Amino acid sequence: MCDLIIFFLFLLRLPNAQTHCSIFLVIFFINSMSIPFVSRFLSSSIRPKNPGSSFTTLSVTNPVEKYWIHLDSNDPSIEKALTKVGAKLDSSCVKEVINRCNSANQSPILGLRFFIWAGIQREYRHSSYMYNIACKQFRINQNPNLIRDVIDAYNLDNCVVNVKSFKIVLNLCKEARLADEALWVLKKMIDFNCRPDTSAYNAVIRLYCETGRVDEALSLMEEMSLSNLYPDMVTFVSMVKGFCDLGRVEDASRLFKVVNQQGCSPNVVAYSVLLDGICRVGNLEKGLNLLQEMENEGGVCAPTVVTYTTMIRSFCEKDRSMEALTVLDRMEACGCAPNRVTISTLINGLCQEDQVEEAYKVIDRLAAKGSVSKSECYSSLVVTLLRVNKFEEGEKVFRRMLVSDLKPDGVACSEMLKRLCLKEKRVLVAFVLYNEIEKLGFAACIDSEIYSIMMDGLCTESHLLEASKLAKSMVQKSIQLKAPYVQNVVEYLKKAGEMELVSRIYKVNDG
DNA sequence: CTAGGGTTAG
Numbered sequence: 001m002c003d004l005i006i007f008f009l010f011l012l013r014l015p016n017a018q019t020h021c022s023i024f025l026v027i028f029f030i031n032s033m034s035i036p037f038v039s040r041f042l043s044s045s046i047r048p049k050n051p052g053s054s055f056t057t058l059s060v061t062n063p064v065e066k067y068w069i070h071l072d073s074n075d076p077s078i079e080k081a082l083t084k085v086g087a088k089l090d091s092s093c094v095k096e097v098i099n100r101c102n103s104a105n106q107s108p109i110l111g112l113r114f115f116i117w118a119g120i121q122r123e124y125r126h127s128s129y130m131y132n133i134a135c136k137q138f139r140i141n142q143n144p145n146l147i148r149d150v151i152d153a154y155n156l157d158n159c160v161v162n163v164k165s166f167k168i169v170l171n172l173c174k175e176a177r178l179a180d181e182a183l184w185v186l187k188k189m190i191d192f193n194c195r196p197d198t199s200a201y202n203a204v205i206r207l208y209c210e211t212g213r214v215d216e217a218l219s220l221m222e223e224m225s226l227s228n229l230y231p232d233m234v235t236f237v238s239m240v241k242g243f244c245d246l247g248r249v250e251d252a253s254r255l256f257k258v259v260n261q262q263g264c265s266p267n268v269v270a271y272s273v274l275l276d277g278i279c280r281v282g283n284l285e286k287g288l289n290l291l292q293e294m295e296n297e298g299g300v301c302a303p304t305v306v307t308y309t310t311m312i313r314s315f316c317e318k319d320r321s322m323e324a325l326t327v328l329d330r331m332e333a334c335g336c337a338p339n340r341v342t343i344s345t346l347i348n349g350l351c352q353e354d355q356v357e358e359a360y361k362v363i364d365r366l367a368a369k370g371s372v373s374k375s376e377c378y379s380s381l382v383v384t385l386l387r388v389n390k391f392e393e394g395e396k397v398f399r400r401m402l403v404s405d406l407k408p409d410g411v412a413c414s415e416m417l418k419r420l421c422l423k424e425k426r427v428l429v430a431f432v433l434y435n436e437i438e439k440l441g442f443a444a445c446i447d448s449e450i451y452s453i454m455m456d457g458l459c460t461e462s463h464l465l466e467a468s469k470l471a472k473s474m475v476q477k478s479i480q481l482k483a484p485y486v487q488n489v490v491e492y493l494k495k496a497g498e499m500e501l502v503s504r505i506y507k508v509n510d511g
Numbered sequence: 512c513t514a515g516g517g518t519t520a521g
Binding site: 122125167171197198199200202203206232233234235236237238240241267268269270271272273275276304305306307308309310312313339340341342343344345348379380383384387409410411412414415418447 | 512514515516517518519520521
């Protein structure tokens with residue numbers, strides 16, 4: 001609201017202030033109403049009432065169907081129609097509708113408009129998972145012009161588009177990593193009488209930073225002040241990270257000076273990013289100095305788990321994991337508890353340098369303190385040992401966990417079984433181990449892909465008894481057999497006469 | 512309700 005007033009005052013200073021003002025007041029009025037209200041208002045007063053596009057029958061109860069009817073009816077005011085539907089929105093509904101748009105060979109613009117419309121509804125918010133789904137479904141990466149097309153479509157159909165809609169589009173750009181399109185969208189906002197805010201700028205700036213175009217990001221940041229917007233900590237962190245990713249640590253540090261001069265103190269996130277950048281260019285000693293400064297400064301700068309973990313990781317990556325241990329000491333001395341990431345980073349570094357004994361020591365020491373459980377520590381150890389090709393040791397640890405009632409996590413179980421099946425070619429052993437995991441009640445965390453791999457292996461080696469046992473267990477748990485393994489498995493089971501099992505497998509796979 | 516930032520593993 002405050003921003004709006006500033007903008008209003010800004011407009012008053014322009015030569016043709018009166019026109020601007022009246023436009024502004026209209027926008028202001030519309031913006032302050034909720035979208036459903038606006039469209040109700042518009043549709044009852046302007047549009048003729050035709051509640052019956054002939055498709056709308058009373059028998060349609062499924063939300064997906066209800067929305068789909070309107071998308072399939074070629075009505076240019078899609079959004080108004082959608083708003084009138086009033087059916088419950090959730091992610092599975094959104095997913096299904098856009099899925100259907102694509103399979104029905106409808107224009108992707110239609111599906112996109114639905115997606116954007118859904119995202120601005122009060123009772124619903126797109127998760128980042130949904131943005132990912134949308135990008136894949138509409139193949140936005142392959143067709144970046146869709147972004148421009150959908151905005152143009154709004155223009156053509158005279159749609160009321162608000163800032164929130166633009167945010168959805170910007171988020172799509174972010175997911176698809178389309179910096180230029182995002183900037184285009186940002187510039188386009190003004191045509192729809194929408195004023196980009198700091199978060200809109202931040203989205204674009206971040207995209208430019210992530211794609212290595214930091215200098216363009218910098219000029220966008222400077223442009224913000226022309227719209228009476230001020231870069232905030234998020235803007236600043238993006239810029240610092242952008243420079244650091246390019247190894248331009250000096251430029252990143254210079255930003256800190258500017259911020260300090262403006263009387264702001266960069267927070268721990270900003271410093272942590274800088275610390276990471278300094279370490280990445282190989283200057284670990286300078287990194288340690290910065291860490292020291294942060295500790296001395298305290299307050300918003302006080303190092304957190306993430307800061308210390310970054311420092312630890314840097315030492316590990318430079319094959320100096322024994323020194324990483326001293327950072328751990330320091331961290332604990334400062335009262336900062338290591339978390340799971342800290343531990344796996346350390347374990348990883350130590351094992352890579354053949355210091356497995358030290359890894360055990362660290363685990364004993366940390367598990368005693370209790371900020372990370374023994375189960376988590378040993379799970380990390382198992383995964384690491386497999387990764388650094390110390391399989392026997394990993395298997396030993398894994399089995400010891402099972403007999404001492406330490407629950408291995410999903411990644412540890414999955415990696416163990418996968419390795420036994422694929423590289424070690426010990427499918428039967430994997431199957432027996434799986435049964436043990438199951439008996440202990442830990443099987444729920446196993447990746448569904450692993451079942452398929454085990455199934456495939458058992459069939460290939462003609463272990464009929466075990467294969468049918470596993471298949472039954474999969475059917476019972478509704479775990480799908482993944483596509484690449486279907487043929488081999490089904491062929492084998494058919495040959496063995498397990499026709500019923502095959503049909504049950506197909507049933508699971510068809511959903 | 513009202514965004515957006517930093518660390519690991521598969």
